[in-house]
Amino acid sequence: MPDRPFRHGNLRQELLDRAEVVLRERGIEALSLRELARDAGVSHGAPRSHFPHRAALLDALVARGYERLADRAEALVHADLAPRERLLALGRAQLDFALRDAALADLMYAAKADGPSPAVEPGVQRLHAASSTVVATSLEMLRGERVDPLRTTLLMSSLTQGIAALIGSGRVPVELGEVLLADALDLFADGRLPG
Amino acid sequence: MPDRPFRHGNLRQELLDRAEVVLRERGIEALSLRELARDAGVSHGAPRSHFPHRAALLDALVARGYERLADRAEALVHADLAPRERLLALGRAQLDFALRDAALADLMYAAKADGPSPAVEPGVQRLHAASSTVVATSLEMLRGERVDPLRTTLLMSSLTQGIAALIGSGRVPVELGEVLLADALDLFADGRLPG
DNA sequence: CGGTGAGACTAGGCACTGTCTAGAATGGTG
DNA sequence: CACCATTCTAGACAGTGCCTAGTCTCACCG
Numbered sequence: 001m002p003d004r005p006f007r008h009g010n011l012r013q014e015l016l017d018r019a020e021v022v023l024r025e026r027g028i029e030a031l032s033l034r035e036l037a038r039d040a041g042v043s044h045g046a047p048r049s050h051f052p053h054r055a056a057l058l059d060a061l062v063a064r065g066y067e068r069l070a071d072r073a074e075a076l077v078h079a080d081l082a083p084r085e086r087l088l089a090l091g092r093a094q095l096d097f098a099l100r101d102a103a104l105a106d107l108m109y110a111a112k113a114d115g116p117s118p119a120v121e122p123g124v125q126r127l128h129a130a131s132s133t134v135v136a137t138s139l140e141m142l143r144g145e146r147v148d149p150l151r152t153t154l155l156m157s158s159l160t161q162g163i164a165a166l167i168g169s170g171r172v173p174v175e176l177g178e179v180l181l182a183d184a185l186d187l188f189a190d191g192r193l194p195g
Numbered sequence: 196m197p198d199r200p201f202r203h204g205n206l207r208q209e210l211l212d213r214a215e216v217v218l219r220e221r222g223i224e225a226l227s228l229r230e231l232a233r234d235a236g237v238s239h240g241a242p243r244s245h246f247p248h249r250a251a252l253l254d255a256l257v258a259r260g261y262e263r264l265a266d267r268a269e270a271l272v273h274a275d276l277a278p279r280e281r282l283l284a285l286g287r288a289q290l291d292f293a294l295r296d297a298a299l300a301d302l303m304y305a306a307k308a309d310g311p312s313p314a315v316e317p318g319v320q321r322l323h324a325a326s327s328t329v330v331a332t333s334l335e336m337l338r339g340e341r342v343d344p345l346r347t348t349l350l351m352s353s354l355t356q357g358i359a360a361l362i363g364s365g366r367v368p369v370e371l372g373e374v375l376l377a378d379a380l381d382l383f384a385d386g387r388l389p390g
Numbered sequence: 391c392g393g394t395g396a397g398a399c400t401a402g403g404c405a406c407t408g409t410c411t412a413g414a415a416t417g418g419t420g
Numbered sequence: 421c422a423c424c425a426t427t428c429t430a431g432a433c434a435g436t437g438c439c440t441a442g443t444c445t446c447a448c449c450g
Contacts, residue, residue, distance in 0.1 A: 011398080011399090026308075027308045032435080032436065032437085033436080033437070033438095034435080034436065034437080035435095035436095042398095042399070042400085043399065043400045043401065044400090044401085044436095044437095045399070045400065045401075045402095045438090045439090045440095046398075046399055046400075048399090048437095048438080048439090049397070049398050049399065050398090052438095053437075053438075054436095054437065054438090098306075102306035103306060105306070106301070106304075106305040106306055109301075109304075109360045109364060110301040110305070110364065111293075111297035111298060111300070111301055111360075111363040111364050111365070112364060112365065113221075113222045115365045116364065116365050116366055124366065139388065143388070145390060146390050147388045147389060147390040148388075148389040148390050151371075151374065151375060151378055151389040152378075152388055152389055152390070154358075154361065154367065154371075154375055155354070155375060155378055155379060155382065155388075155389070157357065157361075158353075158354055158356075158357025158358045158360070158361055158375065159350070159353055159354045159357055160357070161353075161357040161360060161361075162352070162353025162354055162355070162356040162357035162360075163349075163350075163353045165304045165306075165353070165356060165357075165360070166349065166352075166353055166356075168306040169304060169305065169306050169307060169311065170306070170307065170310045170311050171311055171319065172349065176349075179346065180346060180349055180350060180353065183346050183347075183350055184350060187350065187382060187383070187386070188382070188388065190386065191382070191385065191386015191387065191388075192386065193334065193338070193342045193343075193347055193350075193383065193386075194342060194343040194346040194347055194350070195340060195341050195342040195343050195347070206427085206428090227406080227407065227408085228407080228408070228409095229406080229407065229408080230406095230407095237427095237428070237429085238428065238429045238430065239407095239408095239429090239430085240409090240410090240411095240428070240429065240430075240431095241427075241428050241429075243408095243409080243410090243428090244426070244427050244428065245427090247409095248408075248409075249407095249408065249409095
């Protein structure tokens with residue numbers, strides 16, 4: 001499973017790029033290895049050299065998704081922002097993702113039959129690490145007290161992910177999602193509930 | 196699309212029952228209309244009389260899932276429980292569901308390409324209504340102040356759903372899920388963060 | 391410099407899927 | 421009794437994922 005081109009150029013990357021678009025525009029049911037192969041101008045068996053089965057392609061997409069999210073989170077670690085704005089930006093990144101790449105987000109948060117795939121682990125770790133420092137440091141500045149980084153981060157991530165799922169599924173309009181995100185910040189920062 | 200038996204007995208119900216099991220035991224990829232038909236002893240075209248396409252079957256499963264969750268939530272409305280225990284039970288119901296029926300939960304929270312299906316709406320409404328009264332009344336008792344029922348409920352549901360997704364995906368062990376649920380209650384009830 | 395072996399790809403085939411069609415059986419309603 | 425919508429059968433079609441055998445290409449090594 002190399003990551004260097006051979007004959008075609010760089011089939012693996014091209015398949016992933018195209019798959020991402022298909023996933024975004026037509027959903028997971030429309031994602032077919034054979035169609036990807038046709039679009040790339042290779043035979044229907046060619047993808048197999050890079051992805052032994054469909055699930056491997058999906059895993060790679062999920063991994064990329066986490067990497068992208070991790071990039072955004074890491075950028076926020078060193079961004080020159082007030083604590084509250086930093087947290088807001090982190091949450092908004094998740095909402096943006098869920099809106100723009102709803103199908104991919106579903107895949108990322110879906111239950112894997114045989115546990116989480118090892119291929120996505122690095123991205124997950126990076127995302128969690130970056131989120132963790134953003135959440136912990138920001139909240140400690142806002143609250144003036146230490147918080148458990150692991151549990152607080154998981155709590156915050158769960159909440160933003162839940163909101164993202166809510167708007168991603170179209171069950172709640174985007175504007176309300178924004179409001180909920182702000183409410184979430186109030187809750188974490190001041191312990192205040194919308195009322 | 197009747198809901199009364201004809202020749203077979205009650206094919207529609209039998210298909211749904213069996214589909215639920217398959218979904219639980221082997222995931223969504225293993226769920227095939229033809230296999231369901233074989234298991235039920237009918238021809239491969241028979242399911243079409245009840246579900247015009249596969250997505251309709253999935254929608255019906257999702258609808259049932261919401262109904263089940265709504266039942267549990269409604270039971271809590273009239274349960275003789277202290278506010279905190281009531282909230283805890285509501286959250287735990289969601290966690291239980293995500294653990295026992297991970298694939299179905301994924302389906303329920305996934306982004307539908309063409310908006311939410313009308314068939315699931317009643318269940319969603321019931322669940323939301325019941326959750327809303329549980330959350331609002333419990334929190335107002337705990338906090339001694341009025342809260343916005345809609346936003347607070349959505350906030351709480353998002354958080355528990357996020358935690359459920361976390362443990363359902365195996366990315367976090369079940370025990371930590373329990374801890375996070377308790378942390379979530381502390382946060383909503385007292386505004387306290389784990390630290 | 392000439393093998394040689396691993397990886398990338400082709401081409402054919404298989405079992406299976408969802409969906410469509412035409413038609414047969416069934417049972418209630420007029 | 422005749423009608424007719426509903427349920428179901430049976431066959432077909434395009435499309436899919438996966439497997440296999442074989443071909444091509446290139447890097448590496450004796």
